[in-house]
Amino acid sequence: xxxxxxxxxxxxxxxxxxxxxxxxxxxxxxxxxxxxxxxxxxxxxxxxxxxxxxxxxxxxxxxxxxxxxxxxxxxxxxxxxxxxxxxxxxxxxxxxxxxxxxxxxxxxxxxxxxxxxxxxxxxxxxxxxxxxxxxxxxxxxxxxxxxxxxxxxxxxxxxxxxxxxxxxxxxxxxxxxxxxxxxxxxxxxxxxxxxxxxxxxxxxxxxxxxxxxxxxxxxxxxxxxxxxxxxxxxxxxxxxxxxxxxxxxxxxxxxxxxxxxxxxxxxxxxxxxxxxxxxxxxxxxxxxxxxxxxxxxxxxxxxxxxxxxxxxxxxxxxxxxxxxxxxxxxxxxxxxxxxxxxxxxxxxxxxxxxxxxxxxxxxxxxxxxxxxxxxxxxxxxxxxxxxxxxxxxxxxxxx
Amino acid sequence: xxxxxxxxxxxxxxxxxxxxxxxxxxxxxxxxxxxxxxxxxxxxxxxxxxxxxxxxxxxxxxxxxxxxxxxxxxxxxxxxxxxxxxxxxxxxxxxxxxxxxxxxxxxxxxxxxxxxxxxxxxxxxxxxxxxxxxxxxxxxxxxxxxxxxxxxxxxxxxxxxxxxxxxxxxxxxxxxxxxxxxxxxxxxxxxxxxxxxxxxxxxxxxxxxxxxxxxxxxxxxxxxxxxxxxxxxxxxxxxxxxxxxxxxxxxxxxxxxxxxxxxxxxxxxxxxxxxxxxxxxxxxxxx
Numbered sequence: 193x194x195x196x197x198x199x200x201x202x203x204x205x206x207x208x209x210x211x212x213x214x215x216x217x218x219x220x221x222x223x224x225x226x227x228x229x230x231x232x233x234x235x236x237x238x239x240x241x242x243x244x245x246x247x248x249x250x251x252x253x254x255x256x257x258x259x260x261x262x263x264x265x266x267x268x269x270x271x272x273x274x275x276x277x278x279x280x281x282x283x284x285x286x287x288x289x290x291x292x293x294x295x296x297x298x299x300x301x302x303x304x305x306x307x308x309x310x311x312x313x314x315x316x317x318x319x320x321x322x323x324x325x326x327x328x329x330x331x332x333x334x335x336x337x338x339x340x341x342x343x344x345x346x347x348x349x350x351x352x353x354x355x356x357x358x359x360x361x362x363x364x365x366x367x368x369x370x371x372x373x374x375x376x377x378x379x380x381x382x383x384x385x386x387x388x389x390x391x392x393x394x395x396x397x398x399x400x401x402x403x404x405x406x407x408x409x410x411x412x413x414x415x416x417x418x419x420x421x422x423x424x425x426x427x428x429x430x431x432x433x434x435x436x437x438x439x440x441x442x443x444x445x446x447x448x449x450x451x452x453x454x455x456x457x458x459x460x461x462x463x464x465x466x467x468x469x470x471x472x473x474x475x476x477x478x479x480x481x482x483x484x485x486x487x488x489x490x491x492x493x494x495x496x497x498x499x500x501x502x503x504x505x506x507x508x509x510x511x512x513x514x515x516x517x518x519x520x521x522x523x524x525x526x527x528x529x530x531x532x533x534x535x536x537x538x539x540x541x542x543x544x545x546x547x548x549x550x551x552x553x554x555x556x557x558x559x560x561x562x563x564x565x566x567x568x569x570x571x572x573x574x575x576x577x578x579x580x581x582x583x584x585x586x587x588x589x590x591x
Numbered sequence: 592x593x594x595x596x597x598x599x600x601x602x603x604x605x606x607x608x609x610x611x612x613x614x615x616x617x618x619x620x621x622x623x624x625x626x627x628x629x630x631x632x633x634x635x636x637x638x639x640x641x642x643x644x645x646x647x648x649x650x651x652x653x654x655x656x657x658x659x660x661x662x663x664x665x666x667x668x669x670x671x672x673x674x675x676x677x678x679x680x681x682x683x684x685x686x687x688x689x690x691x692x693x694x695x696x697x698x699x700x701x702x703x704x705x706x707x708x709x710x711x712x713x714x715x716x717x718x719x720x721x722x723x724x725x726x727x728x729x730x731x732x733x734x735x736x737x738x739x740x741x742x743x744x745x746x747x748x749x750x751x752x753x754x755x756x757x758x759x760x761x762x763x764x765x766x767x768x769x770x771x772x773x774x775x776x777x778x779x780x781x782x783x784x785x786x787x788x789x790x791x792x793x794x795x796x797x798x799x800x801x802x803x804x805x806x807x808x809x810x811x812x813x814x815x816x817x818x819x820x821x822x823x824x825x826x827x828x829x830x831x832x833x834x835x836x837x838x839x840x841x842x843x844x845x846x847x848x849x850x851x852x853x854x855x856x857x858x859x860x861x862x863x864x865x866x867x868x869x870x871x872x873x874x875x876x877x878x
Binding site: 201272273276277297300301302387388389392468469470471472475476477478479480481482484485489492493496498499501504542544548551561562564565566572575576577578579580581583584 | 621622624625652653654657658659676677678679680744745746747785786787788789790791792793794795796797798800801816819822823824827855856857858
């Protein structure tokens with residue numbers, strides 16, 4: 193599989209895949225499970241290519257992404273930086289097990305940065321395990337008896353029982369585990385733990401498809417059902433006969449589910465605002481200077497007066513009467529009446545002053561920003577933060 | 592004599608303050624939990640360092656000053672600096688205390704050395720200070736401050752070179768002060784963000800991390816970047832990074848980096864970095 197190293201946070205992450213010649217559909221970024229690497233997504237990457245960019249990366253310390261020397265492993269910071277560096281505009285994350293944990297935590301913290309989550313055999317950060325939690329045991333074993341003992345325990349765990357009759361999937365898993373050096377098991381102190389997701393599933397409002405195998409451990413299947421029940425826009429599917437490594441065990445069926453999921457998201461893709469230019473011209477940016485300050489003196493005086501509660505009440509009771517106390521131009525008064533946030537900024541209103549007016553009429557900074565960008569407030573909230581990546585002195589970069 | 596024992600650069604944003612109050616009352620939103628956790632080491636270090644005075648260089652957002660008279664540079668000289676009501680009622684936080692003698696001494700020395708500050712004997716302070724302050728300092732807030740306000744809302748803004756020179760002048764003024772004070776210099780300004788225009792919400796995390804990384808030793812490189820380039824690449828409000836040089840310019844080249852942290856919770860890059868001077872914990876030499 194073609195790929196390249198991307199330098200992020202003091203180390204190189206291996207990213208397999210390439211951008212499509214023409215992006216007709218949102219990009220897909222794949223996150224592998226513990227002790228695995230990007231090779232576990234080879235089939236999906238081949239099948240989805242053409243018309244959309246598809247990537248799989250080796251999480252730090254796995255596969256070809258070296259373990260860090262002097263920074264702690266922060267999978268969320270890595271993912272955020274990687275998405276920006278690849279220039280992906282709100283990708284869909286396809287993920288397995290550990291990768292699904294990272295994907296969920298990322299979507300929770302960056303609700304607008306992702307369009308959808310495919311969670312295969314997810315764990316759940318913050319979930320208190322009642323049955324034996326294989327990664328915890330493997331880590332303890334690795335520190336006590338070494339990496340080889342941990343791997344031997346790991347591969348013989350019931351988690352992988354269903355691989356017994358599936359030579360191809362078993363060979364793929366064994367090859368990846370053989371190449372894994374157990375770094376994360378051996379260096380828990382250098383890992384930044386994922387934040388709790390379990391008690392905030394109701395905030396994961398983006399489209400989610402959870403896939404479990406019927407032969408996976410009971411607790412993983414229960415977690416899958418719980419995510420589907422509590423995340424408002426999630427669906428749950430179980431693939432008969434598959435175990436934990438559901439995409440390798442039932443490749444065709446899994447791919448079918450993934451393609452359906454992608455098609456559904458493509459169908460209701462939002463209308464997006466234009467990309468962010470790296471210049472300071474309008475309407476991208478209003479630079480506030482002396483001319484604006486002169487034009488907006490009365491308007492800002494009016495807007496800032498609304499910091500006082502009694503003035504807010506007076507304005508709300510009689511907008512025109514209250515505005516008449518200030519020497520607004522007719523155009524400015526009309527812009528206030530029309531809640532024309534962009535017009536008010538053009539008329540010399542300072543954002544910090546206009547914000548007081550917005551708050552008085554029950555609107556917020558988000559409404560102003562959305563109006564300035566010509567999209568709805570909900571869409572803007574989903575879109576932010578609008579990640580860009582460019583350093584001083586660099587040439588044309590992704591916006 | 593007084594001396595500078597360390598410095599902090601930190602972002603501010605209204606939501607940082609609002610989320611602090613919500614977080615302490617009923618648990619943090621996960622995006623802000625990260626910021627809370629990430630600033631704890633700075634809080635712990637400050638407790639050990641226990642500065643006796645703080646000079647805080649910040650910017651107001653039309654909450655104290657208005658366009659009737661908007662100073663480019665101003666210094667507070669008062670016994671207390673209350674919280675400004677930004678229009679949604681003040682948060683339940685105490686006033687900040689001032690050391691009037693030090694305020695005047697610094698104002699006098701800064702003006703004599705070429706920084707013509709407007710002196711404010713009444714100064715209320717907005718989220719420029721109040722948003723991050725509770726993350727770093729537990730109540731009661733006992734360390735008196737000297738606030739220096741920098742215009743960051745109307746262009747032209749003071750230049751990066753001017754902020755650097757202000758830092759040097761702050762250091763000279765502190766070192767000329769006769770009392771044995773251990774002074775921390777804090778500068779606060781937003782990192783990458785833009786809150787109006789069609790570029791609303793842009794977020795350049797790479798730029799912010801680069802800035803945090805280079806501020807200790809690579810500040811000459813950072814200073815060579817035009818203010819306008821910070822605005823182009825990081826959003827128009829990223830110009831507030833200029834303020835950070837007033838802190839770095841007040842410190843020596845021998846500082847140690849104690850901690851830094853960065854996260855992007857919503858629409859503003861949130862970063863913090865703390866530096867310590869070599870003799871920060873040495874006994875104060877007697878004059």
